[in-house]
Amino acid sequence: MSPIRPAAVVVLAAGEGTRMKSATPKVLHEIGGRSLVGHVVAAARELAPEQLIVVVGHAREQVTAHLAEMDPAIRTAVQVEQKGTGNAVRTALESLAEQGVVLDGTVIITCGDTPLLTADTLRTLAAAHEGDGNAVTVLTAEVPDATGYGRIVRDGGGAVAAIVEQKDASEEQRAIREINSGVFAFDAKLLGEALSKVTTDNAQGEEYLTDTLAILRAAGHRVGAAVAADHREILGINNRVQLAEARRLLNDRVLTAAMLAGVTVVDPASTWVDVSVEFEPDSVVLPGTQLHGVTRLAAGAEVGPDCVLTDTVVGEDARVVKAVCEGAEIGAGASVGPFAYLRPGTVLGSRSKAGTYVEMKNAVVGEGTKVPHLSYVGDATIGEYTNIGAASVFVNYDGERKHHTTVGSYCRTGADNMFVAPVTVGDGVYTAAGSVIVKDVPAGALAVARGQQRNIEGWVVRKRPGSAAAQAAERAAGESDQGA
Numbered sequence: 001m002s003p004i005r006p007a008a009v010v011v012l013a014a015g016e017g018t019r020m021k022s023a024t025p026k027v028l029h030e031i032g033g034r035s036l037v038g039h040v041v042a043a044a045r046e047l048a049p050e051q052l053i054v055v056v057g058h059a060r061e062q063v064t065a066h067l068a069e070m071d072p073a074i075r076t077a078v079q080v081e082q083k084g085t086g087n088a089v090r091t092a093l094e095s096l097a098e099q100g101v102v103l104d105g106t107v108i109i110t111c112g113d114t115p116l117l118t119a120d121t122l123r124t125l126a127a128a129h130e131g132d133g134n135a136v137t138v139l140t141a142e143v144p145d146a147t148g149y150g151r152i153v154r155d156g157g158g159a160v161a162a163i164v165e166q167k168d169a170s171e172e173q174r175a176i177r178e179i180n181s182g183v184f185a186f187d188a189k190l191l192g193e194a195l196s197k198v199t200t201d202n203a204q205g206e207e208y209l210t211d212t213l214a215i216l217r218a219a220g221h222r223v224g225a226a227v228a229a230d231h232r233e234i235l236g237i238n239n240r241v242q243l244a245e246a247r248r249l250l251n252d253r254v255l256t257a258a259m260l261a262g263v264t265v266v267d268p269a270s271t272w273v274d275v276s277v278e279f280e281p282d283s284v285v286l287p288g289t290q291l292h293g294v295t296r297l298a299a300g301a302e303v304g305p306d307c308v309l310t311d312t313v314v315g316e317d318a319r320v321v322k323a324v325c326e327g328a329e330i331g332a333g334a335s336v337g338p339f340a341y342l343r344p345g346t347v348l349g350s351r352s353k354a355g356t357y358v359e360m361k362n363a364v365v366g367e368g369t370k371v372p373h374l375s376y377v378g379d380a381t382i383g384e385y386t387n388i389g390a391a392s393v394f395v396n397y398d399g400e401r402k403h404h405t406t407v408g409s410y411c412r413t414g415a416d417n418m419f420v421a422p423v424t425v426g427d428g429v430y431t432a433a434g435s436v437i438v439k440d441v442p443a444g445a446l447a448v449a450r451g452q453q454r455n456i457e458g459w460v461v462r463k464r465p466g467s468a469a470a471q472a473a474e475r476a477a478g479e480s481d482q483g484a
Contacts, residue, residue, distance in 0.1 A: 003047070003123055004047075004106065004123070004126040004127055004130055005047065005048050005049065005050065006047055006049040006050070006105065006106045006107065006108050006126055006185075007049070007050050007051065007103045007104055007105035007106055007107055007188050008049055008050060008051035008052070008053065008096070008103055008107045008108070008188070009044040009047065009049040009051070009052050009053075009107075009108045009109075009110065009122075010053055010054075010055065010089055010092045010093075010107060010108070010109050010110070011037065011040050011041060011044065011052075011053070011054040011055065011110055011111070011112050012055050012085060012088050012089070012109065012110070012111050012112055012182075013027045013037050013040075013054050013055060013056055013057075013063060013111075013112030013113075014055050014056055014057025014058060014060075014079040014082055014088055015027075015057065015058060015082060015113075016057075016058040016059075016082070017058070017113070017238065019238045019239040020237075020238070020239060020240065020243075021239075021240075025058060025059040025062060025063055026113055026237065026238075027063060027112040027113055028059075028062065028063060028066055029237070029243055031115055031243065031246055031247040031250055032115075032247065032250045032251065032254065032273075032274050032275045033274025033275055033276050033277075033292055033293060034115070034274075034275060034276075035066060035070075036112060036113050036114075036115045036237055037054065037063070037066075037067070037112040037113075038066075038070055038115075039114075039115035039116075039117075039250075039275075040110055040111070040112050040113075040114060040115065040117065041054070041067070041070065041071060041074065043110075043117055043118055043119045043122060044108070044110065044119075044122070045071070046119035046122075047108070047119060047122055047123060047126070049108070050105075051075065051096060051101055051103070052071075052073070052074055052075065053074070053075040053076065053077055053092050053095065053096060054067055054074055054075070054076050054077075054112065055076070055077050055078075055079050055088045055089070055091055055092050056076050056077070056078055056079070057078065057079040057080070057081075057082050057088075058082070060076075060078055064076050075095070075096070075099070076095075077091050077092045077094075077095035077096075078091070078095075079091045083200075083206055083207055084200070084204065084206025084207040084208055084209070085182070085206075085207070085208060085209035085210070086195055086198040086206075086207030086208055086209040086211065086212065087206070087207040088209075089109055089191070089195060089209055090195045090207070093191070093192055093195070103188035103189075104188055104189070105187075105188055106126055106129060106130060106185050106186070106187070106188070107185070107186045107187075107188045107191055108122060108125065108126060108183070108184070108185050108186075109182075109183065109184045109185075109186065109209065110122070110182070110183045111182045111183065111236060113236045113237045113238070114181070114182070114183070114233075114234060114235065114236050114237075115237065115246055115250065116232055116233045116234075116235055116246055116249060116250060116253075117181075117183065117233050117234060118233060121139070121228055121229070121233055122183075124226055124229075125137060125139050125183065125185050125226045126185055128185075128224065128226040129185035129224065129226070130185075132222065132224050133222060134185070134187075134221075134222045134223060134224040135186070135187050135190045135216045135221035135222055135223060136184055136185065136186045136187070136190070136191070136194075136212065136213055136216055136221075136223055136224070137184065137185045137223075137224040137225060137226055138152070138160060138163065138180060138181070138183070138184050138213065138223075138224075138225050138226075139181040139183040139184065139185075139225075139226055139227075139228055139234065140152050140178050140179065140180060140181060140225045140226070140227050140228065141178070141179060141181055141227065141228040141230075141231035141233075141234050142177050142178050142179075142227070142231060143177055143179055143231045144177070144231075146174070146176065146177050146178075146179045147166070148166055148238075149166065149179035149180060150163045150164060150165045150166065150179060150180035150182075150210055151163065151164050151166075151169055151173050151174065151176040151178070151179060151180070152176065152178040152179060152180060152225065153173060153176065154178075159223065159224070160213060160217075160223045160224065160225050161214070161217065161223075162210075162213060162214045162217075163180045163210035163213055165202070165203070165204075165208065165210065167202075167203040167204065168202055168203050178227075179234075180210060181228065181234035182234070182236065183234065184209070186212075190216060190221060191212065194212035194215045194216050194219075195207075195209075195212060197215050198211045198212060198215070199211070232249055235249075250275070251268075251271075251272055251273060252268065254273050254274075254275055254277070255268045255271060255273060256268075258273070258279050261279065261281060262280075262281030262282060263279045263280075263281065263282075263283050263284075263285065263297075264282075264283070264284040264285065265285045266284070266285065266286050266287055266304075267286075267287035267288075270287045270288050270289075271285055271287065271288075271289050271290075271291075271304075272289075272290045272291070273285075273290075273291045274291065274292045274293060274295075276293060276294050276295075277291045277292070277293075277294075277295045277296070277297075278294075278295075278296040278297070279296075279297050280296075280297060280298050280299040280301075281299055282299045282300050283297035283298065283299060283300065283301045283302070283303075283314075284301070284302040284303070284304075285297070285303055285304055286302065286303065286304025286305040286307075287304060287305045287306075288304060288305045288306040288307075289303055289304035289305065289306065289307045289308075289309075290307070290308045290309070291303070291309050292308070292309065292310040292311070293310045293311035293312075294311050295309045295310065295311060295312045295313070295314075296312075296313045296314065297314045298313075298314060298315050298316040298317075298318070298332070299316050299317075300316050300317040300318075301314040301315065301316060301317065301318050301319075301320075302318075302319050302320070303320045304320070304321070305321070305322065306321075306322045307320055307321070307322065307323050307324070307325070307337075308323075308324045308325075309323075309324075309325045309326075310325070310326045310327070311326065311327045312325040312326065312327065312328045312329070312330065312342070313328075313329045313330065314330045315329075315330055315331045315332035315333070315334065315350065316332040316333070317332055317333045318330045318331065318332060318333060318334045318335070318336070319334075319335050319336070320336040320337060321336065321337035321338045322337045322338035322339055322340075323336045323337035323338065323339070323340040323341070323342065324340075324341050324342070325340075325341075325342040325346075326342070326343055326344055327343070327344030327345065327346075328342035328343070328344070328345075328346040328347070328348070328360075329346070329347045329348065330342070330348045331347075331348050331349045331350040331351070331352060331367070332350045332351070333350050333351040334348045334349070334350060334351060334352045334353065334354075335352075335353045335354075335355070336348070336353075336354045337354075337355070337356070338356055339356055339357050340354045340355065340356070340357070340358045340359070340360075341358075341359040341360070342354060342359075342360050343359070343360060343361035343362070344361070344362070345361060345362035345363070346360040346361065346362070346363050346364075346365075347363070347364045347365065348365050349364075349365055349366045349367035349368070349369065349384070350367045350368075351367060351368045352365045352366065352367060352368060352369045352370065353369075353370040353371065353372060354371050355370070355371060355372035355373050356372070356373055356374070357373065357374045357375075358371050358372070358373070358374070358375050358376075358377070359375075359376045359377070359378075360376075360377045360378070361377075361378040361379070362378060362379050362380075363377045363378060363379070363380045363381070363382070363394075364380070364381045364382070365377070365382045366382055366383045366384035366385070366386065366409060367384045367385070368384055368385040369382050369383065369384060369385060369386045369387070369388075370386075370387050370388065371388040371392075372387075372388075372390065373390035373391070374390050374391045375388055375390065375391060375392040375393065376392075376393045376394060377392075377394045378394050378396040378397075378402075379394065379396040379402050379403065379404050379405065379421065380394045380396070380404065380405040380406070380407065380419075380421075381404070381405075381406045381407070382406075382407045383407065383408045383409030383410070383411070383427065384409040384410070385409060385410050386407055386408070386409060386410060386411040386412070386413070387411070387412050387413070388407070388413050388417075389412075389413045389414045389415035389416070389417055389431075389433065390415045390416070391415055391416045392413060392415070392416070392417045392418070392419070393417075393418050393419070394419045394421065395418050395419060395420045395421060396421045402421075403421035403422040404421055404422055405419045405421040405422065405423050405424075405425075406423075406424045406425065407419070407425040407429075408424075408425055408426045408427035408428065408429060408443065409427045409428075410427055410428050411425060411427070411428065411429045411430070411431075412429075412430045412431075413425070413429075413430075413431045414430075414431050414432050414433035414434065414435060415433045415434070416433055416434045417431055417433070417434070417435050417436075417437060418435075418436040418437065419437045420436065420437065420438045423437055423438065423439065423440060423441075424440045424441070425437065425440070425441045425447070426440075426441055426442050426443030426444070426445070427443045427444070428443055428444045429441045429442075429443065429444065429445055429446075429447060430445075430446045430447070431446070431447040431448075431449075432446065432447065432448040432449070432450065434450045435447060435448060435449040435450050436449050436450070437449055460473050461473055461474060
């Protein structure tokens with residue numbers, strides 16, 4: 001049977017989230033490289049709904065801008081006053097109707113603060129709803145602690161009779177551990193009819209979406225439930241503690257999937273990975289590593305310990321140790337670190353090296369080329385099999401503009417070189433240690449750009465009499481005289 005395509009998915013994301021105690025709207029807090037609402041939208045998109053609409057309210061300009069950047073096809077509806085979930089859903093349906101959208105089929109309602117909810121669970125909900133011919137199907141879960149959640153009240157036959165919110169529940173009802181996830185599948189036509197009958201006669205004075213279950217049941221329609229296989233999927237985020245718990249659960253899910261696919265993660269407890277990271281089998285992640293954005297690890301790549309990679313591609317059998325890389329491309333068999341910093345635009349060729357205390361930015365480094373120690377390479381192109389001497393700096397900034405340096409293939413540049421851009425060093429060039437290269441160097445030349453050394457004998461004793469250095473010099477002179 002082909003997957004059910006819902007007529008619409010409605011995401012409720014209008015709440016303020018005061019318990020987060022944050023200037024950032026609750027649904028825009030991030031875990032695993034996405035906002036909370038971003039995770040919900042991603043799961044909804046996997047169902048390919050005919051319409052995807054997010055109800056916004058608090059900080060709606062900020063939330064709407066975020067949604068537009070993430071997915072321009074998302075529709076939004078504004079709940080001006082947060083008058084409850086029923087009011088929010090009615091706002092979404094009215095917004096769609098105003099745009100000429102007539103819903104026919106299944107409408108899934110979900111919440112913008114449930115980032116662990118998967119597309120598979122939503123598919124299961126939709127299949128149960130349509131398979132059982134329900135007017136509404138609620139996604140439920142058995143939880144260890146139901147505090148704060150609406151309780152599922154069933155009748156003697158086990159059917160869903162009602163959902164009772166925490167503040168309206170009796171002591172007996174509060175003992176129930178099966179809870180409402182806030183996720184529903186509705187028949188679109190019956191949903192609209194039921195919402196028109198919802199009142200605000202409750203402790204909160206709000207329109208509860210959950211009241212539609214009793215309304216539909218009283219009208220003789222079938223009300224069903226689908227129980228989530230893992231209750232953790234339906235966890236909502238209301239404070240920073242729950243945010244941290246969800247972040248850990250999501251991270252464990254991502255790492256488990258990676259390990260089952262053939263990736264070695266030496267210490268999952270100290271490894272943090274965004275949901276957008278991609279791995280190939282036999283890649284290795286060592287302790288203390290963070291992988292963010294669209295980072296990709298090829299087969300045999302080894303990253304860590306203590307690395308932070310963002311939007312970085314690591315080629316086959318490459319090795320990255322104690323490094324920070326952003327927007328970089330590391331070729332097959334290349335070596336990075338320890339204590340290296342690769343900034344955006346850095347491309348390391350196969351079997352190349354960016355070694356200890358090396359920083360690179362907007363630099364293309366050829367196959368087999370090495371920048372081993374204590375160097376900065378910015379706005380540069382370096383050819384193949386060149387060695388850049390220790391403590392070299394590509395001087396790319398004149399105070400107003402950046403300039404480019406080109407170093408050819410098979411070059412051997414000396415330690416403590418300054419390449420003052422714009423400058424071109426040809427293939428096969430040698431440069432002397434301590435040189436400041438300000439002019440182009442033709443292929444095969446030796447470039448020497450430093451003053452001649454001059455030793456002024458006796459200067460320390462004359463100019464710094466009595467100093468420790470002068471005393472040491474005098475002792476050395478005495479020892480030399482005795483030796484003579």
